[in-house]
Amino acid sequence: MNIFNKIFLAFVLAPKKLYSQWGHSRVPHLTSILTTKLIMDDRRPNTIQATKQHRDKNKEISNATLGTMLMSLLMGLSFLLAFSLGDNYVTQLTVYFTLFITLLCMSLVSDFTSVLIDIRDTNIILPKPVNDRTVVVARLLHIFIHICKITIPMCLPGFVYLVVTAGIVAGLLLLIIAFFAVLLAIFLINAVYIFILRITTPEKFKNIISYFQIVFAILIYASYQVLPRMMDEITVKGLDVSDNQWLMIAPPFWFACSFNTLLTWQGSPVEWVAAFMAFVVPVASIYVVIKYLAPAFNQKLAMISGGETASPSRSSGTEWQKGVAERLAGWLTTNKVEYTGFLFTWKMMARSRDFKVRVYPSVGYFVVILFMIFFRNKGNMDAGPDGFIFSFKPMIAIYLSSMIVTTAMSQMVYSDKYNASWVFLIAPVRQPGQIISGALKATLFQFAFWLMVFSLIAGLWLAGPAVLPNLLLAFCNQLLITYAIALIGFKRLPFSQPLGVAQKSGQFVRGFAMVFISMLTGGVHYLIYQNALAVGVFLFISLLILGGLMYSIRKIAWAEVENPE
Amino acid sequence: MQGIDVKNDPVEAKRRIGYIPELAELYDVLTPSEFLHFMGSLYGLEADVCESRIGKMMTAFGLFPNIHQRMDTFSKGMKQKVLLASGLIHNPDIIILDEPLSGLDANSVIIVKDLISKLAKDGKTIFYCSHMMDVVEKVSDRIILIDNGSVVADGSFEALKQQEGNRSLEQIFARLTAKDNLGQAADDLINAFGN
Numbered sequence: 001m002n003i004f005n006k007i008f009l010a011f012v013l014a015p016k017k018l019y020s021q022w023g024h025s026r027v028p029h030l031t032s033i034l035t036t037k038l039i040m041d042d043r044r045p046n047t048i049q050a051t052k053q054h055r056d057k058n059k060e061i062s063n064a065t066l067g068t069m070l071m072s073l074l075m076g077l078s079f080l081l082a083f084s085l086g087d088n089y090v091t092q093l094t095v096y097f098t099l100f101i102t103l104l105c106m107s108l109v110s111d112f113t114s115v116l117i118d119i120r121d122t123n124i125i126l127p128k129p130v131n132d133r134t135v136v137v138a139r140l141l142h143i144f145i146h147i148c149k150i151t152i153p154m155c156l157p158g159f160v161y162l163v164v165t166a167g168i169v170a171g172l173l174l175l176i177i178a179f180f181a182v183l184l185a186i187f188l189i190n191a192v193y194i195f196i197l198r199i200t201t202p203e204k205f206k207n208i209i210s211y212f213q214i215v216f217a218i219l220i221y222a223s224y225q226v227l228p229r230m231m232d233e234i235t236v237k238g239l240d241v242s243d244n245q246w247l248m249i250a251p252p253f254w255f256a257c258s259f260n261t262l263l264t265w266q267g268s269p270v271e272w273v274a275a276f277m278a279f280v281v282p283v284a285s286i287y288v289v290i291k292y293l294a295p296a297f298n299q300k301l302a303m304i305s306g307g308e309t310a311s312p313s314r315s316s317g318t319e320w321q322k323g324v325a326e327r328l329a330g331w332l333t334t335n336k337v338e339y340t341g342f343l344f345t346w347k348m349m350a351r352s353r354d355f356k357v358r359v360y361p362s363v364g365y366f367v368v369i370l371f372m373i374f375f376r377n378k379g380n381m382d383a384g385p386d387g388f389i390f391s392f393k394p395m396i397a398i399y400l401s402s403m404i405v406t407t408a409m410s411q412m413v414y415s416d417k418y419n420a421s422w423v424f425l426i427a428p429v430r431q432p433g434q435i436i437s438g439a440l441k442a443t444l445f446q447f448a449f450w451l452m453v454f455s456l457i458a459g460l461w462l463a464g465p466a467v468l469p470n471l472l473l474a475f476c477n478q479l480l481i482t483y484a485i486a487l488i489g490f491k492r493l494p495f496s497q498p499l500g501v502a503q504k505s506g507q508f509v510r511g512f513a514m515v516f517i518s519m520l521t522g523g524v525h526y527l528i529y530q531n532a533l534a535v536g537v538f539l540f541i542s543l544l545i546l547g548g549l550m551y552s553i554r555k556i557a558w559a560e561v562e563n564p565e
Numbered sequence: 566m567q568g569i570d571v572k573n574d575p576v577e578a579k580r581r582i583g584y585i586p587e588l589a590e591l592y593d594v595l596t597p598s599e600f601l602h603f604m605g606s607l608y609g610l611e612a613d614v615c616e617s618r619i620g621k622m623m624t625a626f627g628l629f630p631n632i633h634q635r636m637d638t639f640s641k642g643m644k645q646k647v648l649l650a651s652g653l654i655h656n657p658d659i660i661i662l663d664e665p666l667s668g669l670d671a672n673s674v675i676i677v678k679d680l681i682s683k684l685a686k687d688g689k690t691i692f693y694c695s696h697m698m699d700v701v702e703k704v705s706d707r708i709i710l711i712d713n714g715s716v717v718a719d720g721s722f723e724a725l726k727q728q729e730g731n732r733s734l735e736q737i738f739a740r741l742t743a744k745d746n747l748g749q750a751a752d753d754l755i756n757a758f759g760n
Contacts (some may be wrong), residue, residue, distance in 0.1 A: 028606065028609070029606070029607060031606075032602075032603055032606035032607060033603075033607075035603075036592070036595065036599070036603045039594075039595065039599065040592055040594050040595065043594040043595075043635070044594060120590050120591070120592065123586050123590045124590065124591060124592065124604075125607065127579060127582070127584040127586075128579060128604070128607040128608060129576045129577065129578075129579040129580035129607070129608060129609070130576070130579075130607055131576050
């Protein structure tokens with residue numbers, strides 16, 4: 001255990017009498033459960049680490065707590081941007097608390113199932129001679145410690161800033177108000193959980209929570225990209241939130257008002273009401289949590305742990321999806337083996353939670369970048385007299401989408417259930433290349449198709465129909481890059497490799513080759529894109545090479561396929 | 566149970582029970598040593614008692630070299646051994662085993678079977694749940710066959726044999742529980758190729 005965990009543990013266990021007499025729980029049990037839980041927290045990858053692409057399993061995770069706290073500290077630092085806006089505390093703190101509550105909720109919502117509520121407890125702790133009170137108190141204390149680990153570093157930068165600029169009272173006031181904001185956040189998370197459990201079955205619960213993780217990762221990245229620009233605009237416009245009456249319903253506004261009114265003892269009636277809400281609503285909502293939500297919550301959670309009741313009836317939605325995948329496979333593949341490879345990969349990608357957690361965040365990043373390319377400086381694009389660099393933008397977008405496919409492709413070969421790939425090895429398949437080819441097509445279609453359509457429409461809209469040959473060339477090159485990279489780097493069957501296998505030698509050369517191919521194709525295209533004839537010739541060559549590559553992928557023999565062992 | 570009202574004092578009852586679940590469900594980011602210490606402390610064992618028992622049990626199971634390795638890399642059999650140790654660490658009077666042999670290698674199976682009969686000789690009560698009828702037949706003093714939640718047979722293996730004719734436990738079980746003829750099911754499977 002690291003120093004922070006030790007401090008927290010000593011701190012929460014200090015009122016021993018309280019637990020043993022008032023709470024009827026046994027302190028030795030409490031100590032050992034909490035110690036174990038904190039050790040496990042330290043070894044569990046946090047949201048950010050979990051979504052990293054190349055998780056190295058051989059490197060054991062330890063001190064994950066420090067990572068989590070550091071992340072929170074960084075988030076807390078980013079909140080300081082709020083103080084550069086406008087010229088009054090109400091405006092600044094409204095932004096501050098918006099960021100605070102949003103990020104706190106996002107980080108807690110995914111932690112609640114993965115860290116705080118471990119369904120294995122039912123099997124491991126409950127058969128032991130531990131009384132129920134002890135288990136409940138241990139769980140509450142664990143949740144308390146976890147929330148502290150996130151909120152304390154998050155508040156720290158704001159606290160320091162206010163102490164330095166406005167004195168110690170302002171700093172302490174921020175901490176007090178932040179405490180109420182945390183209460184509200186807990187209420188929101190509980191409400192979200194109850195809501196999710198209402199609309200879905202417990203089996204799907206974990207899936208939905210992993211979508212939260214994905215959205216969380218993308219949101220952080222997007223805000224990192226977008227916020228500074230928005231800040232510029234807001235500063236120029238001289239934003240002042242107190243002009244807006246509708247803010248009365250926004251909790252961050254209440255917290256901001258309560259800070260201002262309590263610090264200065266002055267403010268409009270509206271601000272006083274808002275300040276009042278800042279204290280009453282969180283307390284009321286926590287009461288609702290304890291009184292109504294928590295019992296329902298525990299009941300539902302019991303369902304998650306015991307709920308293996310998969311409903312045999314399929315919804316009509318899945319029927320439809322199934323039809324689409326099979327029809328696509330029919331159109332895009334040429335024989336049974338390739339068809340099977342396509343369908344298998346398509347369905348695995350669409351359903352494997354662990355694949356989604358690894359790939360969707362990076363796909364999200366690229367989508368953010370794509371939007372940035374098209375919509376940032378759009379004004380310049382319309383006005384730009386030369387339009388040289390700008391009209392190449394749609395093509396850049398298409399080339400970038402090949403990065404998405406490459407990411408998906410590089411993850412598509414890994415799986416938790418890699419052992420199940422024995423099915424390919426025992427099947428009478430002469431050329432595994434057919435399977436790989438089908439898998440590639442599925443990946444391309446699932447990840448690049450929508451982006452390509454988007455780029456096509458956006459390109460035509462921004463630059464007119466004259467750009468079409470160039471778009472087609474970019475399309476073709478994008479496919480070419482994907483296939484070339486697959487041929488160099490991924491002669492593996494879909495979902496057949498264990499996660500985090502030791503990087504094989506030659507990885508660097510491969511990586512270099514990939515970058516080189518993309519740069520070369522994209523670069524040549526950029527040089528000639530204004531010359532219609534050259535574009536036509538390039539398109540022809542590119543198609544030829546693409547055909548050749550597709551052929552060689554399908555001819556990959558067993559001897560060339562990399563096996564996990 | 567041993568003079569304890571299970572309803573009123575479940576905790577005291579649990580203290581005397583060692584439960585070994587079937588699914589290798591444990592906190593696998595911990596090491597065996599950490600996990601077993603945790604388990605021991607939940608049973609109220611002193612740390613040094615735990616330490617010496619863990620050392621001895623893990624040595625007996627041949628896991629001593631792995632005692633400080635995280636269990637996420639362990640095979641199913643290794644996890645099963647740790648689970649067995651966790652259920653026995655407090656020397657319980659009553660032991661509940663749910664498919665304890667699953668995933669174990671042949672030598673460990675022998676060790677565990679031997680262990681079960683020695684524990685029984687020591688006067689411990691053992692509940693052994695399994696679908697492996699040939700093992701049940703050998704290790705049990707009293708056999709209860711359950712079909713869809715209701716008891717269909719209860720008695721020693723000898724008594725069951727007398728009741729149902731001189732058959733193996735597997736055959737007795739099939740006779741008592743199978744609604745349709747099992748031979749028919751096999752025939753149906755064969756006939757599935759017939760189109």
